[in-house]
Amino acid sequence: MRRAGLLAVGLLGACVASRGAGVRPLRPLELATAPYQEAITASFTGNLTYEGGCLWFRDDRTRGRLLPVWPTGSTFNGTAVTFHQPGKEDQPIVVGEEFMMEGRPLPWSSLPVAAYAPFQHQCGAQPFFVSKVRPAD
Numbered sequence: 001m002r003r004a005g006l007l008a009v010g011l012l013g014a015c016v017a018s019r020g021a022g023v024r025p026l027r028p029l030e031l032a033t034a035p036y037q038e039a040i041t042a043s044f045t046g047n048l049t050y051e052g053g054c055l056w057f058r059d060d061r062t063r064g065r066l067l068p069v070w071p072t073g074s075t076f077n078g079t080a081v082t083f084h085q086p087g088k089e090d091q092p093i094v095v096g097e098e099f100m101m102e103g104r105p106l107p108w109s110s111l112p113v114a115a116y117a118p119f120q121h122q123c124g125a126q127p128f129f130v131s132k133v134r135p136a137d
Helices: 002-020 115-123
Strands: 040-050 054-059 065-071 081-083 093-094 099-105 126-135
Touching: 065 081, 065 099
Parallel strands: 065 126
Antiparallel strands: 040 054, 040 099, 054 065, 081 093, 099 126
């Protein structure tokens, strides 16, 4: 009986240790942000969806998903993103609302692992630095 108890404690300790070595889950309403970047190499029309703790952009043309990386100062309240572009008035973007997003895609390998690992682990979609947003035509 004593051996079984020690074995259970040992296995429990191993489980806790291996779980702690993983990537932390995203906090509720956590938003991927980075310093503002002006470079625009691509634009997409689509809408935002919030599923499984991830805020994705779904492209209307391909139905593919991107993970928007918003300028620092942008916020998410569960129903809308407030897009912060330095020197301009903040713009709300409601989840499900069609809009155009401009910026540039980047590979995960170019992003700091410590800051973006939770997004890559939980969301996995291609990161896209958002430089500009506007209503869809």
